[in-house]
Amino acid sequence: MDFKNFFNSISRPAAFCALLNHPDLATLHPFLSLLYSKDSPARLWADLGGDGGWDDQACSHILDDPISDVTWSLITMPLSLGGLGLTSAVTTRHAAHYGSWAASWAHIHNTFSLPDVDLSACPAPFAVGLRAAHARVEAAHTAVADSINGHPLPHVAQSIRSVPEPSDLSVAYPHAQKRFAAVVSSARWLDAYHVATVPHRAVMLSAAQQGAMFAGSAVPNPHTGHAILPMHYATYMQLHLRLPLSVLRGVTRCTCGAQLDVFGDHVLSCSKFQQLRTPWHDLVQDTVASMVRCANFHVSVDARRDRAISRAYSPNWRPDLTLLHGSEQGSHVIIDVTTTSVVAQTCLPGSARHALLASDGSAVSKRGVYGNVAPHEMLPFVVESAGALGKEAMKLFQRCRKRAENQLSPQLDEVSTWSARGFSNYFLASFSVATAKGLGHLYVAAACTLRAH
Numbered sequence: 001m002d003f004k005n006f007f008n009s010i011s012r013p014a015a016f017c018a019l020l021n022h023p024d025l026a027t028l029h030p031f032l033s034l035l036y037s038k039d040s041p042a043r044l045w046a047d048l049g050g051d052g053g054w055d056d057q058a059c060s061h062i063l064d065d066p067i068s069d070v071t072w073s074l075i076t077m078p079l080s081l082g083g084l085g086l087t088s089a090v091t092t093r094h095a096a097h098y099g100s101w102a103a104s105w106a107h108i109h110n111t112f113s114l115p116d117v118d119l120s121a122c123p124a125p126f127a128v129g130l131r132a133a134h135a136r137v138e139a140a141h142t143a144v145a146d147s148i149n150g151h152p153l154p155h156v157a158q159s160i161r162s163v164p165e166p167s168d169l170s171v172a173y174p175h176a177q178k179r180f181a182a183v184v185s186s187a188r189w190l191d192a193y194h195v196a197t198v199p200h201r202a203v204m205l206s207a208a209q210q211g212a213m214f215a216g217s218a219v220p221n222p223h224t225g226h227a228i229l230p231m232h233y234a235t236y237m238q239l240h241l242r243l244p245l246s247v248l249r250g251v252t253r254c255t256c257g258a259q260l261d262v263f264g265d266h267v268l269s270c271s272k273f274q275q276l277r278t279p280w281h282d283l284v285q286d287t288v289a290s291m292v293r294c295a296n297f298h299v300s301v302d303a304r305r306d307r308a309i310s311r312a313y314s315p316n317w318r319p320d321l322t323l324l325h326g327s328e329q330g331s332h333v334i335i336d337v338t339t340t341s342v343v344a345q346t347c348l349p350g351s352a353r354h355a356l357l358a359s360d361g362s363a364v365s366k367r368g369v370y371g372n373v374a375p376h377e378m379l380p381f382v383v384e385s386a387g388a389l390g391k392e393a394m395k396l397f398q399r400c401r402k403r404a405e406n407q408l409s410p411q412l413d414e415v416s417t418w419s420a421r422g423f424s425n426y427f428l429a430s431f432s433v434a435t436a437k438g439l440g441h442l443y444v445a446a447a448c449t450l451r452a453h
């Protein structure tokens with residue numbers, strides 16, 4: 001099999017499966033290495049989306065220990081909710097069934113001039129099936145609505161208001177399938193969140209923010225920079241699913257003397273590894289620069305220029321980037337790119353209750369470092385370890401998207417792939433990939449240091 005070509009032309013979940021079969025990955029976690037010894041990628045991929053060949057039972061055999069319900073839920077949840085996007089047809093079948101009727105019943109009724117039918121009481125088999133499907137979706141909707149006060153809701157669930165009754169289907173509901181699937185997935189998300197550990201809740205909340213998990217679907221085309229090394233990708237997935245990290249297996253103590261946890265939380269916070277976060281920071285910085293240029297801002301990359309130039313508008317600290325005359329008022333926008341952990345002791349348990357709490361904290365301390373830069377504006381561009389963009393970062397992204405009318409420049413449009421078409425998808429995927437690559441580098445390099453110690 002031409003592995004490279006395969007990897008470059010298919011979607012990330014499929015690539016993930018292919019990677020698991022690659023000999024270079026034979027030393028990975030049992031979850032991956034048992035898959036490696038199994039059948040061909042094509043067979044595996046069919047199992048993932050297919051007729052029940054891939055279920056949690058099979059996953060339990062693949063791991064040393066049975067996987068938790070939370071891990072299984074996240075593997076089979078949409079990317080928009082921080083899952084791996086391997087959506088299970090079994091869990092979404094009722095929503096799909098009812099959604100297809102909600103989208104089409106009014107058209108069918110009108111096209112064939114059918115007599116009025118009361119779908120809430122009609123004894124015909126199709127109506128009985130439709131009501132059964134509705135009951136399942138409504139139950140999921142109630143579960144989401146009941147949890148609103150008890151748990152924070154993921155980004156996607158916030159737009160869900162109601163599920164129409166069968167008697168209301170005389171009006172067509174466009175996008176009903178997508179909306180109802182979101183109801184079911186959100187209910188599953190809340191179930192998983194409810195039983196997840198506190199740090200995993202923080203990861204789940206961050207990963208369910210807009211675009212946070214787009215690395216999971218970005219086609220790894222080398223021209224877009226969306227290619228990720230297998231080891232980095234596997235590490236990123238393990239961080240996300242909160243599985244013990246393969247790269248740290250057997251290492252129990254940090255060079256600072258602290259006990260190491262299997263999930264890598266300490267490595268992300270330890271000052272001994274601050275330097276190793278630089279590639280992550282720089283990948284994000286390069287993506288911000290590319291994004292603002294695409295939106296026709298005039299950008300100065302201050303990180304690479306003489307300090308004297310930026311001192312005039314940012315006396316206390318050298319910015320990473322500056323949008324010259326880029327504010328609404330015509331002053332400069334001083335950008336500082338920061339990466340932050342959502343599982344650091346300093347932000348837990350708050351980050352497990354409130355989305356973006358970790359990035360809010362980093363933004364405040366960055367503003368403190370820069371001080372008063374009036375009349376210019378300071379913009380902390382914070383990216384969380386589980387993928388979310390901080391509030392100011394998301395605002396800048398939205399402003400750029402609007403200026404660019406959601407279009408990529410001709411050069412970027414040329415290299416973008418079907419999985420990342422248009423400004424929005426392309427740059428959200430690029431930020432997500434930057435974090436996957438940056439964290440991959442951090443952990444692989446830290447593991448080398450720790451093993452050599």
Ligand SMILES: [Zn+2]
Pocket residue numbers: 254255256257258266270271272
């Ligand atoms: Zn340490």
